[in-house]
Amino acid sequence: xxxxxxxxxxxxKSTNNNTRYLDLVLGDKTGEINAKVWEITAxxxxxxxxxxxxxxxxxxxxxxxxxxxxxxxxxxxxxxxxDQIDIADYVQTAPYEPAxxxxxxxxxxxxxxxxxxxxxxxKILEESKEKLLYYPAAQKNHHSIRGGLLYHIMTMLRTGExxxxxxxxxxRDLLYAGIILHDMSKLEEMDANKLGIVSDYTVEGHLLGHxxxxxxxxxxxxxxxxxxxxxxxxxxxxxxxxxxxxxxxxPKPPMIPExxxxxxxxxxxxRMYDMDKALSxxxxxxxxxxxxxxxxxxxxxxxxxxEKPEAT
Numbered sequence: 001x002x003x004x005x006x007x008x009x010x011x012x013k014s015t016n017n018n019t020r021y022l023d024l025v026l027g028d029k030t031g032e033i034n035a036k037v038w039e040i041t042a043x044x045x046x047x048x049x050x051x052x053x054x055x056x057x058x059x060x061x062x063x064x065x066x067x068x069x070x071x072x073x074x075x076x077x078x079x080x081x082x083d084q085i086d087i088a089d090y091v092q093t094a095p096y097e098p099a100x101x102x103x104x105x106x107x108x109x110x111x112x113x114x115x116x117x118x119x120x121x122x123k124i125l126e127e128s129k130e131k132l133l134y135y136p137a138a139q140k141n142h143h144s145i146r147g148g149l150l151y152h153i154m155t156m157l158r159t160g161e162x163x164x165x166x167x168x169x170x171x172r173d174l175l176y177a178g179i180i181l182h183d184m185s186k187l188e189e190m191d192a193n194k195l196g197i198v199s200d201y202t203v204e205g206h207l208l209g210h211x212x213x214x215x216x217x218x219x220x221x222x223x224x225x226x227x228x229x230x231x232x233x234x235x236x237x238x239x240x241x242x243x244x245x246x247x248x249x250x251p252k253p254p255m256i257p258e259x260x261x262x263x264x265x266x267x268x269x270x271r272m273y274d275m276d277k278a279l280s281x282x283x284x285x286x287x288x289x290x291x292x293x294x295x296x297x298x299x300x301x302x303x304x305x306x307e308k309p310e311a312t
Contacts, residue, residue: 001062001071004079006090007054008032008197012040022048026058026071028090031281035060035071047078055079055087067290067298091195094147098133101150105180108157114173116227120235121177123221124184131187139190139198141293142270146196149187152269153180159265171258174231178238178262185213211249214239238262275299 005026013023022037022044035058037044048054059075079085094101109125112118125132137143137152145151156179164172189205192198204213215236222232238259243250254260271294278288279301287298 002057002059004028004055004057004083004085004090006087006197007048007056010048010054012045012048022073024071024073026056027092029092031092031277033062033069033071035073037073037076044076055085055090057083069289087195091197092145093196094143094145094151096147096151096154098147098150101147101154102129102132104154105150105157108161108176109180112173112176114231116225116231117173117177117235119225120218120222120227120232121180123225124181124217127221128184128187131192134194134196135187135190135192136196136198137183137186139201142273144198148196149183152183152273156265156269159268160261163261163265167257167261169257170261174234174238175258175261177235178242178258179265181214181218181235182239182242182262182266183210183214185210185217188213188217209249211239211243234258242266 005028008025008027010022010024012020014020019038020040022040024035024037025032026035027033056076056078058071058073060071060073063070063072106125109118109121112121132150134146135150136145136148138148143149143152157176160172160175160179164170164175189201189208189210190198191200191202191205208216218232218235218239221227222229222235234256237252237255241250241252241254241259242262244253244263254263274291274293278291278294278299282288282299282301284301284303287300290296290298
């Protein structure tokens with residue numbers, strides 16, 4: 001196989017017998033694959049000292065290792081000017097334009113009846129807009145694509161809207177606010193470029209994480225706007241509890257109905273994304289590769305699966 005790929009991550013590692021090799025994650029608009037360069041030359045090592053996104057031309061074989069596809073690289077070189085390659089053509093992006101998704105989210109904010117929650121969410125969205133238009137929702141896991149965070153929020157809002165019509169005891173404004181703000185501080189947790197590729201976590205991201213960062217931000221903005229203390233506390237609790245259990249980063253479980261719904265809506269959206277991603281490269285009537293984020297499960301793609309409807 002020969003093709004052009006974006007190098008999403010790279011690291012020089014060693015085998016058990018101390019042989020050095022290059023470990024890569026190669027990607028294009030269709031997805032990504034792990035790749036190995038088993039023979040490292042000085043030229044290759046020097047080239048991969050760069051931190052910025054790299055486009056390469058690669059020749060090699062696709063094999064299977066421990067149930068997953070792997071690219072065994074035989075030849076690799078940087079893209080040359082005469083190749084006439086646009087890096088944007090090799091970046092995975094959300095299925096909708098960022099401006100469209102941001103507008104949809106703002107429509108949910110405008111529909112809030114609680115003026116204090118509307119002001120709080122609007123202020124944080126305004127502060128975040130520039131980064132939101134391209135930031136992913138993760139470095140490697142669900143929605144780790146350009147515009148992924150906006151896409152995650154938008155689809156969660158749609159789910160929340162439907163569930164709030166079923167469970168009439170839910171404070172819809174509170175649920176919408178929690179959905180919009182629960183992952184907002186991933187913008188400070190991760191260091192991503194305008195292609196939506198995360199190079200690393202920030203120092204504060206490593207030391208605190210987006211849950212603590214998000215609580216601090218809500219507390220600051222709520223204080224600036226004079227938002228009711230209890231409303232600020234409830235939003236902070238929803239951010240704190242949305243991972244549900246300590247081993248996933250939440251020291252408190254959900255203790256209000258809106259926080260409980262937020263957790264499960266987040267789980268539904270992330271799981272459906274990961275299943276859809278796995279199935280996108282799977283033939284009908286076949287099983288996908290094992291998906292780590294789904295408990296190392298394989299998922300099945302039925303025959304004659306219906307096409308996705310257009311967004312409205």
